[in-house]
Structures are given as C-alpha cells and as structure tokens.
Amino acid sequence: MAELRVRVNGADHLLDIPPQVSLLDALREHLGLTGTKKGCDQGACGACTVLADGERINACLALAVQYADREITTIEGIDHPIQEAFVRHDGFQCGYCTSGQICSAIGMLAEHKDGMPSAVTGEPSAEGEELTDEEIRERMSGNLCRCGAYHGIVEAIGEVAR
Amino acid sequence: MRAFSYVSAPDVATAVRAVSETPNAKFLGGGTNLVDLMRENIEHPDVLVDVSRLPLNGVEELPDGGLRIGATVRNSALAAHPLVRTRYPVVSQAVLNGASAQLRNMATVGGNLLQRTRCLYFYDTASPCNKREPGSGCAALGGFTRDAGILGVSERCVATHPSDLCVALVALGAVVEVESTRGTRRIPLTDLHRLPADTPQRETVLERDELITAVELPPVPAAANSRYRKVRDRASYAFALVSVAAALRLDGDTITEARLALGGIAPKPWRANEAEHVLTGARATEETFDRAAAAELDRAQAVGDNAFKIELTRRTIVATLRELTHEGSRP
Ligand SMILES: Cc1cc2nc3c(=O)[nH]c(=O)nc-3n(C[C@H](O)[C@H](O)[C@H](O)COP(=O)(O)OP(=O)(O)OC[C@H]3O[C@@H](n4cnc5c(N)ncnc54)[C@H](O)[C@@H]3O)c2cc1C
Ligand code: SF4
Ligand code: FES
Ligand code: FES
Numbered sequence: 295m296a297e298l299r300v301r302v303n304g305a306d307h308l309l310d311i312p313p314q315v316s317l318l319d320a321l322r323e324h325l326g327l328t329g330t331k332k333g334c335d336q337g338a339c340g341a342c343t344v345l346a347d348g349e350r351i352n353a354c355l356a357l358a359v360q361y362a363d364r365e366i367t368t369i370e371g372i373d374h375p376i377q378e379a380f381v382r383h384d385g386f387q388c389g390y391c392t393s394g395q396i397c398s399a400i401g402m403l404a405e406h407k408d409g410m411p412s413a414v415t416g417e418p419s420a421e422g423e424e425l426t427d428e429e430i431r432e433r434m435s436g437n438l439c440r441c442g443a444y445h446g447i448v449e450a451i452g453e454v455a456r
Numbered sequence: 457m458r459a460f461s462y463v464s465a466p467d468v469a470t471a472v473r474a475v476s477e478t479p480n481a482k483f484l485g486g487g488t489n490l491v492d493l494m495r496e497n498i499e500h501p502d503v504l505v506d507v508s509r510l511p512l513n514g515v516e517e518l519p520d521g522g523l524r525i526g527a528t529v530r531n532s533a534l535a536a537h538p539l540v541r542t543r544y545p546v547v548s549q550a551v552l553n554g555a556s557a558q559l560r561n562m563a564t565v566g567g568n569l570l571q572r573t574r575c576l577y578f579y580d581t582a583s584p585c586n587k588r589e590p591g592s593g594c595a596a597l598g599g600f601t602r603d604a605g606i607l608g609v610s611e612r613c614v615a616t617h618p619s620d621l622c623v624a625l626v627a628l629g630a631v632v633e634v635e636s637t638r639g640t641r642r643i644p645l646t647d648l649h650r651l652p653a654d655t656p657q658r659e660t661v662l663e664r665d666e667l668i669t670a671v672e673l674p675p676v677p678a679a680a681n682s683r684y685r686k687v688r689d690r691a692s693y694a695f696a697l698v699s700v701a702a703a704l705r706l707d708g709d710t711i712t713e714a715r716l717a718l719g720g721i722a723p724k725p726w727r728a729n730e731a732e733h734v735l736t737g738a739r740a741t742e743e744t745f746d747r748a749a750a751a752e753l754d755r756a757q758a759v760g761d762n763a764f765k766i767e768l769t770r771r772t773i774v775a776t777l778r779e780l781t782h783e784g785s786r787p
Contacts, residue, residue: 313462313504316491336492343558352558355488359462360506402557410536413552413692435692436556 298362302327303371309358317361318342318353321368329369329393333438340437343394343401344368350401352436369393374400379450387441395437399451402433406455425455457495464506468635468669474505476637476665483507483667485528485567488559493572496579498588508564512669515539521675527566527668531621532557534565544673546682546701550624553686556693566668568621569632569648570660573723574695575615576600586612587656601760603695606769607753608722613656614759615723617649618695622725624684625671627701627717633670634662645671649724656723678705678713681784685776686719687768696720698769704740704780711735716748716777721756721769728752731773740781742774749773 298309302325309324318335321327321344333341335354342353345367376399379385386392406425414432415423425433430448439447462484465471475481481503484490493499512526515537523539534540535551551560577583577595584593596604596614604614622645630645648660662668682703688694699719705712714735716728731748738744749770756766 312459314457314459314494335495337488337555337559340556340558349561350558351562352488352556355486355491355559356562357462357484357487357491357504359464360484360487360508398558401561405532405557408536410532411541411548411552412557413549415552432692433557436558 298359300325300358300362300366301364302366303368304365311358313357313359315358316354317344317356317358317366320358321353321366327368327370330397331390331393333391333394338438339391339394340398341391341394343398343437345397345401348401348404350398367397369396372396372400376400376403376450376454379453380446383446383450383453384443385446385450386439386443391437391439391441395434395439395447398434398437399454402430402451403455406433425452427452430455458497458500460494460500460502460504462504462506465510468510468512468667471505471507471510472636472665472667474503475667478503481505482664483566485564486530486562487567488555488563489567489571497581498579507566507667518672523673525565525671525673527670528564531555531560531563531565531568534621535560542680544624544628544676544679544682546624546627546679546684546703547621547673549684550620550699550701553684553699554620565621565671568619569645569668569671570662571619572659573615574603574618576603578615587615587652587659590655590657596759598760601762602697603720604759604762605722606756606758606762606765607718607726608651608724609759610652610654610656612654613652613723615652615656616720617722617724618720619725620684620686620696620699620719622649623699623717623719624682624701625673626725626727627682627703627715628673628676628679629715631672631674632668633672634666635669636663636666640669642672645725646727652723676703676713676715678703678715681705681780682715683776683780683783685772685779687772698765698772700769700772700776702773702776702780704735704777704784706740706781706784709740709785711738711740711744716752716773718752718769718773721765728773730754735777740777740785742778745774745777746770748777
C-alpha cells in the first residue's frame with residue numbers, strides 16, 4: 295500500500311489507504327472531516343459535494359488516488375457570505391444537505407462567472423446575464439434537499455449572486 | 457468494493473500497453489460510472505489504468521471546418537466550448553441536459569460514450585440479467601419497463617443506452633478514434649454500439665484494450681440550427697424517457713439538410729435514417745414532420761407498459777422539428 299498525499303483545506307496529509315477508498319471516505323473516515331456528508335454514495339444526491347481546485351465534484355464517485363494532486367476544499371475550509379445567506383433565508387431544515395449545497399453554490403457562482411452555460415441558458419450571445427431563479431434551480435439540480443428547503447436555498451444564492 | 461490496483465498512465469502508449477498486458481484491467485476516465493458499478497459489484501476489474509489525465513483534453517478545429525474533441529475533455533468543458541456552442545449547439549445542449557454540474561466536471565468524453573445502461577435490474581444483483589450474467593434471463597421483461605426501449609431491443613435484453621451526448625454526436629455523423637497496441641482505427645459512432653440480439657453483454661465493437669483517443673465531428677452546415685430536446689420524469693438531473701437531437705437547414709420552406717437522432721428508446725444512440733430520408737428535400741410542414749416520425753417509428757414496439765413512449769417520441773420529434781423550422785427561417 296503506497297502512501298498518498300492529499301491536500302485538503304490548505305494542509306497536506308499523508309494517508310495509508312488502498313485505491314478503492316473514495317475521496318469522501320478519505321475525508322470522513324481517515325481525516326475526520328465529517329462536514330462532508332454521504333447521502334447516496336452513487337452520485338445521485340450531491341450531499342458529498344466538495345471543491346477540487348475550485349471545481350465542484352461528487353466526492354463519493356471520486357477515488358482519492360485520482361485527486362491526490364488537487365487542492366480539495368471542504369465545508370470545514372469555507373468562509374463565504376453564502377453561509378450567512380443560508381441562515382438568513384432558511385436555506386435548510388435538518389442541515390444534512392447543507393455542506394454540499396454550500397460547496398456546490400460556490401462552485402456554481404465561479405462557473406457562471408467564467409461563462410459556463412446551463413441547460414436553460416439561451417444563445418451564446420445571452421452570456422453575462424444575471425443568475426435568474428430558473429438558472430439557479432437548473433445549475434443547482436445536482437443537490438437534492440430531502441427537507442425541501444429549495445425556496446430558501448434559491449433565495450440565499452440569489453442574494454449573494456446579485 | 458473489491459480490492460484492485462491503480463496505475464496512472466502518463467501517455468497513450470503506456471495506457472494501452474498496460475491494459476493490453478493485464479488480463480482483467482480496465483481504463484478509468486472520470487470514474488462516475490465505473491466506480492459506481494464497481495461499488496455495486498457489477499464490474500470487478502483487478503487493475504484500473506487511469507487515463508483521465510492523458511494529454512487528450514483539447515478541442516481543435518480541423519482543416520475542413522470540423523472539430524476534433526479529445527477523449528479526456530471533461531463534459532463541462534465540451535459544453536462550454538465556444539466553437540461547440542456556435543457550430544454544434546445540439547452537442548452543448550445535450551451535455552448540459554445530462555447528469556449534474558458536479559458529474560459533468562468529472563466525466564470525460566470517452567467515458568460518456570462507454571457508460572453502461574441504467575436498467576434497474578442490471579444494477580440489482582439479485583435479479584436475473586443477461587447483460588450482467590449471460591444466460592440468466594431478463595428481469596425487465598414482465599417487470600418495470602418505463603425505461604426500456606421501443607426500437608432495436610431483443611428478447612434477451614430491452615435496456616436503453618443512457619447517454620445524451622451520444623445522441624447529439626450520432627446525429628452529426630461523429631467518428632470515434634481508437635488506439636491499441638495494434639494501431640489506430642476510426643469507427644463511425646453509429647457502428648460503435650451493438651444491438652443486443654443474443655449477446656447483450658457485448659455492448660460495443662471495441663476490444664477490451666482499445667482506448668478511445670478522440671471524437672471527430674465533420675462539418676455539418678445544418679448543425680448551426682440544431683437542438684436537443686429531452687423529456688424526463690423531473691425537470692433536471694434525470695435520465696431521458698425520450699430525447700431528440702435534430703438539425704435542419706432550410707431554403708425557403710424546403711428542407712435541404714436534416715439530421716435526427718433519438719435517445720432513451722433504444723440500446724444505442726439511434727440515428728433516425730428513415731425520418732431523415734422523408735425530411736430531406738421535403739417542405740417543412742407539420743404533415744412532413746408527422747410522416748417522418750411515423751416512418752421512423754414504424755417498427756417501434758412497446759415492451760410491457762411502455763407504449764406511451766412511442767407516442768411521446770412521435771410528439772417530441774414533431775415539436776423539435778417545428779421549433780427548428782421557426783428558428784431556421786428567421787432572417
Ligand atoms: C446520478 C447520475 C446521473 C446521470 N445522469 C446522466 C444523464 O442524464 N445523461 C447522461 O448522458 N449521463 C448521465 N450520467 C452518466 C454520466 O454521464 C457518465 O457516468 C459519464 O459520462 C461517464 O464518464 P466517465 O469519464 O466518468 O467514465 P468512467 O466511469 O471513468 O468510465 C466509463 C466506462 O468507459 C471506459 N472508458 C473511460 N474512458 C475511456 C477511454 N478513453 N477509452 C476507452 N474506454 C474508456 C471505462 O473503462 C468504463 O467502462 C449520470 C451519472 C450519474 C451517476
Ligand atoms: S433489459 Fe437487459 S440490462 Fe435490463 S435486466 Fe434485461 S438483460 Fe439485464
Ligand atoms: S453521496 Fe455523493 S452524490 Fe450522494
Ligand atoms: S436541509 Fe434537510 S436535506 Fe436539505
């Protein structure tokens with residue numbers, strides 16, 4: 295078993311784990327960073343969303359070895375206005391999906407800034423348009439909320455985006 | 457998940473040799489399908505050869521005006537590429553209508569082409585499934601068939617191919633470039649996936665050790681006026697019940713070039729040749745669109761209770777063509 299160096303929230307860690315360990319399990323079970331949640335473990339809910347070099351990914355389908363040279367950011371490493379906006383707008387109830395929602399929203403705002411279109415974006419000329427609620431809902435569709443706090447989530451993100 | 461060893465390949469030659477020399481080795485792209493299938497104990501390779509960081513992540517313009525898309529380009533990067541969005545909007549739209557932003561950031565083009573069916577019984581190791589365990593039977597027959605196909609399926613397997621991207625690519629006549637220790641070959645995407653017939657476990661014409669290195673799109677004038685329309689059980693983040701990729705070029709109200717492909721209804725991305733034949737040279741009217749859809753769906757057959765998909769496909773084809781006619785005849 296080879297030692298794996300992972301970089302999480304600005305710190306390097308050496309892990310003695312076999313290649314079948316997902317990034318999600320490496321974070322939760324081996325580094326004690328339990329802020330990132332496991333909902334489905336199959337890419338279907340978004341609870342495990344973290345940032346890899348600022349890009350949002352599902353840590354449950356990521357093998358830790360594949361992300362060894364990437365800068366991983368989890369909810370424990372985030373200090374962003376979106377967090378207070380979630381509190382102000384009741385963007386959660388039980389909170390289980392929230393760390394994934396926050397990481398996803400931060401990744402989403404960066405994508406939008408870079409001109410990444412979504413399934414509801416029009417022609418390329420329509421770029422630079424503001425994030426409408428419809429855009430936010432589509433771009434955040436990879437994050438489910440079993441409590442149905444979607445209204446608050448969309449409001450919170452909208453407030454920070456605009 | 458069963459134990460396996462992992463190798464990251466620095467170049468194409470090493471990747472291809474590693475899989476060729478190791479009996480139960482597989483290529484690993486973004487892992488969004490393979491890791492899931494390994495965790496469910498449906499796939500169990502002994503060695504994963506990671507090809508996701510090979511230097512095949514460019515989108516380049518070809519001298520003839522076509523586009524060469526590297527196999528490790530992430531789905532999100534493909535959808536955002538300016539040349540893809542302006543010349544082949546249907547490709548960008550198809551990608552953006554699939555999976556979620558997180559998954560698109562991880563998934564590669566090569567992996568997307570080779571993703572496996574989402575048939576519920578294929579995923580349920582307690583059920584018989586000819587694809588997972590040849591000869592064991594097909595639990596979908598007589599079971600839940602909402603996601604089953606209506607064209608090209610067999611008595612051994614009625615599963616559908618789940619990729620959205622492939623539907624757009626097949627409509628445009630994409631060609632897949634493949635590399636192995638035996639050299640390079642080019643395969644039209646229409647010929648990459650096989651129909652199930654008696655061997656649903658054999659899904660493509662690729663050998664185990666053949667690496668997809670690129671997908672090439674020829675210049676398609678009609679593609680500038682193209683669209684992907686996907687019908688599913690919720691507005692986003694769900695596989696297609698039915699999808700349509702279409703491109704139309706019009707001269708007045710005459711269709712001079714038509715491209716049409718269907719998703720969610722067949723074991724492979726389904727190029728609608730019969731419909732294209734009806735459309736090409738005809739007037740762009742509701743009557744023509746109806747005839748085109750009828751010609752393609754002539755051989756469609758319901759499996760269990762999914763007869764609604766035949767009508768849904770017909771309507772989605774007509775609606776997409778109608779939309780493109782309005783857009784294509786704008787000055
Ligand atoms: C919850 C969920 C929802 C989804 N929804 C959709 C959807 O709506 N529409 C849709 O189209 N897709 C959807 N997907 C599927 C997703 O698009 C695929 O999982 C993804 O495209 C696969 O790409 P990958 O790079 O991760 O492939 P991997 O999982 O790495 O590999 C898939 C297969 O391809 C092989 N492979 C990978 N790269 C190469 C190569 N270069 N050459 C040869 N073989 C290779 C692997 O050996 C493996 O067999 C969804 C997935 C999930 C988990
Ligand atoms: S339809 Fe195909 S994949 Fe699904 S259970 Fe039957 S044989 Fe298996
Ligand atoms: S736990 Fe990763 S998507 Fe659900
Ligand atoms: S707040 Fe409970 S799942 Fe979203």
